[in-house]
Amino acid sequence: MSAPFSWIRPDPHGIRILPANAWIDPARPVDRALVTHGHADHARGGHGETIATPATLAIMKLRYATSAGAIPVEYGETVALGGGVSATYIPAGHVLGSAQILLEHAGERVVITGDYKRRADPTCPPFEVTPCDVFITEATFGLPLFTHPPIEEEIAKLLARMGAEPDRCVLVGAYALGKAQRVIAELRQAGHHAPIYLHGAMEKMCHLYEDFGVGLGELRLVADTPKDEMRGAIVVCPPSALGDRWSRRLPDPVTAMASGWMRVRQRARQRGVELPLVISDHADWHELTRTVEEVNPAETWITHGREEALLRWHQLHQRRARALALVGYEDEDD
Amino acid sequence: MQHFAALLDALTYTTGRNAKLRLIADYLLATPDPDRGWAMAALTGGLDFPAVKSSTVRALMHERVDxxxxxxxxxxxxxxxxxxxxxxxxxxxxxxxxxxSLDEVVGRLSAMTRQSVMRDLPLLLDRLDEPGRYALIKLATGALRAGVSARLARTAFALAFAVPIDEVEEYWHGQQPPYAPLFAWAADGAPPPRTDHLPLFRPFMLAHPLEETEVDLADYVAEWKWDGIRVQLVRVNGETRAYSRSGDDISASFPEMVAALPVDAVLDGELLVRGSHQGGESGGAASFNALQQRLGRKTVSKAMLANYPAFVRLYDVMVLDGEDLRPLPWTERRQRLESLMEHLPASHFDLSPLVEAPDFAALAAIREGARDEAIEGLMLKRRDSPYVSGRRVGLWYKWKRDPLLVDCVLMYAQRGSGKRSSFYSDYTFGCWDGDPDQGADLLPVGKAYSGFTDEELALLDKHVRQNTTQRFGPVRETTRSLVFEVAFDSVHTSKRHKSGLAMRFPRIRRIRWDKPAHEADRIDALRALIKD
Structure with a gap:
């Protein structure tokens, strides 16, 4: 028998599953890819086969306009990859379709989380703790200063500001896949039923969410709306559009941004954000460390983010951990 | 404390001046005494807690966090x-x-010593949430970093209680935090605090630009506009202070001026350094650059005093021997000032001379020559004007000499703030360091964000977006393709810029869409305009 976990190998462009000739979230086209979720830094186009949840495959089809080689896997379903490796897709609670992938080979269990969070999210099923030997985790918010407040508080701040500025609109910068739909769904849960106005780049993704049963209420496009109609309303756009010429068509917008980075005042100031909303689709520090304790693996591998601090935490708690130097993962806009 | 913390956070995330004023004013109206007074002290830099240092905070954290x-x-x-x-x-x-409460926080912070702070500061931190802790530590260690000047905070005070900002400025300087008499006056209509028995700053009278107006010299007198800093010397009961235009106490930087005033008075003048740069030998004043050597110093060496001797060229007298002369017409104040001169040491004081001219056209001709004299321009003062604070239409005018002009090339553009936050509106421009056709490079010489219309701004913004070569956060580097005719008042040597030059008051005079970039001016042309 070979050395423990020698069948799975971190490579700068992704995680390789050697006996099955497959990759997890590869950064370049490969013959066979297992994709955790639809964000562009994890889901790239051009693979021979793409094994993912139906929602993730739909998102990739929307983005790359092709579904060749798509192999859908439902949550809880196990697929045999060949070479004695099986993969089970488990909810990660990050965005619609997001999955952890449990790999089993010769009695060894490895969980790759992809990106995940532990908070309730009306747009996707919650993260499930899955016991394993090797736990491969992200660390986007892997510094102890990151504590995401309850989303209800942030949504209340947003609604309060909207109510206080009847002559302006509140323009919320939110990642076009996941964050935007979650913010809209949470606004609906908080009883805000007025139309919400969208940047054109979000329209199709919102429709895709609705096709998967996530109700988002009445959405209108900014491009189709006279300026005055948007006074006292909420407008959602990708973060890159906040300082863009596009925003000139809005009535004196209050610039808001929904992101875990908004926890740090200077980060908000640098982006010219007037209303920071600490809303993240990633685990905060306490959730990252609690998850490691609950999963209780023999070893943790850290894919991307603030890995130094999470490594230090493992050291302080006598846990084994290593950082994988993977390229291509981004986290700036979450 | 939570309300103050919420104010601090709101100010942090607000860029517009008017929005900041409204936030502070609303806080002052909603907050009881003495908390709002302590908040004003914090915003105007009037609090100091020597026992709490940034190192104290680090030490506390090292006890609690890996x-x-x-x-x-x-x-x-x-x-x-x-x-x-x-x-x-x-x-x-x-x-x-x-x-x-903020009052309790200030009381406890004041009572802390180097010995007790490690025990007592945690007790306060434990009672606050995150914004509260942030506000507490910022308050205790000195720098709020909320983008609010003392002047802005006092303007908000005036706005909140609908009292004149000039009166606020006048009374403020004699008061200690939490300013109970000021709030009693502004909010509750109590009589204003007394100011006549202390050497306090009085708000300056300021001038409007002359623009297209012509004035009759029968009604107005002319004086040179000297290029120093406006100064107010105040002596009350033998105690003297020197104040800058914004009301900052600059006595420590100019001890010789504080010692030189032999009478109780409030005098308005221009602080200058001896030299022959402005107005030739008879002008007796060095360039602004020489004066800059003396500014902002807490202590002044003997060498500084000897190499850059300061004096004040007097414009006006506001108070003399306890008598407030400000309601009198300028002609009467001028007479009182002229007769006061014989009691002042000539080593440290002289009188700003009047510029005589038979009519306005003759005066314009004299002004034309002002560049060679390295003077900023002319002041025109109505002969019957009382001394009133701020700018009043029709009383005083400044008539600056025409600006210097140079053709520069746009190098970098930065996004503005507030209404301009989606526009590239702040421009850094340069001149050629040699012959551009022989491969010479551009060196930045200045930065400007005014002098163009909204329509021109839209075109400039489009130009920047279409000609970007590199991005650095909010800054874009552009191709070297667009020429600005830049107007400025003067140019000086400076170690701050790579070009070794710094312009005063640069603004964009014209956008030269028509002019090829290689025809813009060279550094040498700009350097020739230095009159240091």
């Missing part, structure tokens, strides 16, 4: 107070004591 995790976090945030407020651990037992 040092590696602390330093990784501190590096990420870039601010010790904010990192500490985010990482402060929740107290082990739930504290039933309510969060402290």
């Amino acid at each position: 040092p590696v995790l602390w330093s990784l976090s501190r590096d990420f945030v870039g601010d010790t107070a904010e990192t500490a407020s985010l990482l402060w651990p929740a107290p082990a037992t739930i504290d039933v004591t309510p969060p402290p």
